[in-house]
Structure formats: C-alpha cells, structure tokens
Amino acid sequence: xxxQATPLPHTVLGGDTPCCPPLAQQRLPADVAxxxxxxxxALGDPVRLQLMSxxxxxxNGEACVCDLTPAFDLSGPTISHHLRxxxxxxxxxxxxRGTWVYYRARKAVLSQLAALLANTxxxxx
Amino acid sequence: xxxQATPLPHTVLGGDTPCCPPLAQQRLPADVAxxxxxxxxALGDPVRLQLMSxxxxxxNGEACVCDLTPAFDLSGPTISHHLRxxxxxxxxxxxxRGTWVYYRARKAVLSQLAALLANTxxxxx
DNA sequence: AGGCTGATTCGAAAAGTGTCAAACTAGACG
DNA sequence: CGTCTAGTTTGACACTTTTCGAATCAGCCT
Numbered sequence: 001x002x003x004q005a006t007p008l009p010h011t012v013l014g015g016d017t018p019c020c021p022p023l024a025q026q027r028l029p030a031d032v033a034x035x036x037x038x039x040x041x042a043l044g045d046p047v048r049l050q051l052m053s054x055x056x057x058x059x060n061g062e063a064c065v066c067d068l069t070p071a072f073d074l075s076g077p078t079i080s081h082h083l084r085x086x087x088x089x090x091x092x093x094x095x096x097r098g099t100w101v102y103y104r105a106r107k108a109v110l111s112q113l114a115a116l117l118a119n120t121x122x123x124x125x
Numbered sequence: 126x127x128x129q130a131t132p133l134p135h136t137v138l139g140g141d142t143p144c145c146p147p148l149a150q151q152r153l154p155a156d157v158a159x160x161x162x163x164x165x166x167a168l169g170d171p172v173r174l175q176l177m178s179x180x181x182x183x184x185n186g187e188a189c190v191c192d193l194t195p196a197f198d199l200s201g202p203t204i205s206h207h208l209r210x211x212x213x214x215x216x217x218x219x220x221x222r223g224t225w226v227y228y229r230a231r232k233a234v235l236s237q238l239a240a241l242l243a244n245t246x247x248x249x250x
Numbered sequence: 251a252g253g254c255t256g257a258t259t260c261g262a263a264a265a266g267t268g269t270c271a272a273a274c275t276a277g278a279c280g
Numbered sequence: 281c282g283t284c285t286a287g288t289t290t291g292a293c294a295c296t297t298t299t300c301g302a303a304t305c306a307g308c309c310t
Contacts (some may be wrong), residue, residue: 023174024181024230033178034171044166045298049148049158056149065257078299080258085297099256099307105149114242117235170268190287203269205288210267224277224286 013039014090019112022119039113042089047072048082055092056105065101138164139215144237147244164238167214172197173207180217181230190226 012035013019020032028036043049054071055063069079083103086092091110092103137160138144145157153161168174179196180188194204208228211217216235217228 023178024232024235026178027182028175028178030171030175033174037169037171037174039169040165040174041169044162044164044169046155046159046162047298049162049165050153050155053148053151053153053158057152066255069257074298075300076257077259077301081298084258096257096306101257107149110149110242114239117239118243172268191285194287199268200270201287202271202289206268209288221276221287226287 012036013112014106014109018115020116023116025119036113036116039089039091039109042085042091045082045085047074047079048086051079051082052086052091052105055086055103056107056110058104062095062102062104065103068103137161138237139231139234145241148241150244161238161241164214164216164234167210167216170207170210172199172204173211176204176207177211177216177230180211180228181232181235183229187220187227187229190228193228 012032020028020036043052050072051068054068065079065083068083069076072079083092083094086103087094090106092105095102095104137157145153145161168177175197176193179193190204190208193208194201197204208217208219211228212219215231217230220227220229
C-alpha cells in the first residue's frame with residue numbers, strides 16, 4: 001500500500017490553466033471532484049491549515065521544518081506526517097538543503113482552488 | 126428540525142466581512158484555523174464536493190434532495206448524511222417545503238473561503 | 251570513524267468517517 | 281384515519297486518520 005501515487009495528476013490541478021469552472025457555475029464532474037477533494041481534505045485539519053498558512057506566508061516563500069515544528073504542541077513525527085499529507089495533496093513542495101528541509105507553497109494550486117470556490121455570487125446573502 | 130450546532134460561529138465565517146486575511150498574507154491564528162478547517166474538511170470528500178457543486182450551480186439557487194440523491198450510486202441515508210455534514214459545516218442551508226427538502230449554498234461562506242486561498246500570488250509558479 | 255542534530259518512517263492505539271439496512275418522522279392524499 | 285412517498289436518524293461495521301514513541305535516515309562537525 002504505497003503512499004505514493006499523487007492523487008492530483010497535473011492534468012487537473014497545478015498547471016497554468018484554471019483547472020475547471022467555478023463550483024457554482026456548472027456541476028463538477030465526478031472524476032474532477034475525485035481529483036480535487038484530496039486538496040480540500042488536506043486543508044480540512046486545523047494543524048495542516050496553520051502549517052499551510054505558515055508556509056505560504058513565510059518570509060522568502062519557504063519555511064523550515066525546524067521553525068514549523070516548535071510552533072505546535074505536537075511531536076516531530078506528527079508534524080512530519082501532516083507535512084507529508086500536504087505534499088501528497090500537491091499543496092506544497094519540499095526541498096532538503098543540508099541539514100534542514102524547507103517547504104514552499106504551490107501558489108498556483110491554491111489559486112485554482114480559490115477560483116473554484118469564487119464567483120459564487122458576491123451579492124449579499 | 127433546527128439546523129443548529131454550527132461549528133462555524135458567525136463570528137468567523139458567514140458574515141459580510143472577509144473573515145480574515147488571505148492564508149498567504151499572514152499566519153492564520155490557531156483558533157481561526159480551528160474554526161475554518163471544518164468547512165474545508167466538508168469539501169474534502171468527492172461526494173460532498175459534487176453535492177456542493179450541484180447545489181451551488183442549481184437552477185433557482187436551490188436543489189431538491191430528490192434530485193441530488195439519484196445522481197449518485199449511494200443510498201439515501203448516505204446522501205442525507207453528507208448533506209448534514211455540509212449543513213453543519215455552514216456551507217449550505219436546508220428548507221423543507223411540503224414533501225420536499227431544498228438545499229441552497231451559502232455563497233458568502235464560499236466566497237470567504239475563496240478569498241482565504243486567493244491572493245496567493247498569481248505570478249507563474 | 252563516531253557522535254550529534256534535524257527530519258522521516260515504522261508500528262501501534264484510540265478516535266473518527268463512510269456506508270448501509272432498518273427504523274423512524276413529515277407531509278400529502280384518498 | 282390509513283397509507284404512500286421523501287428524508288432523516290439510529291446502529292453497526294469496515295476502513296481511515298491522528299497521534300505517539302522507537303527506530304531509522306541524512307548531513308554536519310570534531
């Protein structure tokens with residue numbers, strides 16, 4: 001049961017194209033929904049949502065695990081596991097440089113998710 | 126049958142205010158992350174994501190359960206359960222009119238979630 | 251080499267989730 | 281009233297997820 005196999009083949013998310021029309025504009029096909037859901041699922045945990053925010057808002061566009069871990073009341077392995085989840089969801093990239101590992105957000109992916117939820121009608125109520 | 130027990134007190138999501146600066150702009154506080162995560166979590170299932178899309182893109186802004194259920198290869202109770210999850214996440218509202226129950230999207234909430242993920246930098250890569 | 255520190259992987263326990271069938275509730279209608 | 285249809289709730293089961301400690305891997309440094 002290899003944890004491999006990116007659930008987000010770049011044929012759906014991560015490219016330069018908008019990936020798909022907004023949720024509210026037309027019905028999302030089943031296969032697209034299946035491809036997109038893991039990204040939302042990854043954001044659906046408070047710890048991972050914070051991690052995502054810390055990474056996306058980091059100084060040089062990247063955050064060191066050594067800075068992320070102590071920000072939570074959780075063990076190293078647990079943080080590492082959450083980071084892996086974000087990675088496998090295609091939301092972040094990891095790079096090792098010497099002793100430390102740095103994570104950076106895949107901003108294009110986040111933008112596409114945003115676009116999916118937007119245009120939902122900004123009329124009041 | 127009140128749609129109570131909202132884990133998203135309107136102090137965070139659902140109001141007219143943007144709820145919070147974009148994820149990538151500044152670090153999301155723990156309590157805000159805890160309040161927002163359930164909404165993403167609800168969207169993190171392929172069936173619920175499709176339901177959300179069907180509801181948000183429906184003709185008159187609302188969708189009848191009687192139209193949603195047969196669109197899936199799942200039992201009525203299962204669809205009902207997913208709809209409840211969306212409801213409790215604050216993403217949809219339900220209204221019974223006679224025999225049928227209609228769901229409609231809380232567009233303001235979707236917009237806020239979109240705003241949270243947006244402004245993440247539209248520069249390529 | 252050997253040891254130190256940062257990070258991931260492994261294995262396991264507790265809690266949570268998705269699904270169904272069966273039982274139930276809400277209206278409509280004869 | 282009795283019964284039919286639409287939806288929800290309940291109870292159960294398999295599966296997944298969150299979390300940890302222990303073990304491991306990857307680079308430094310002396």
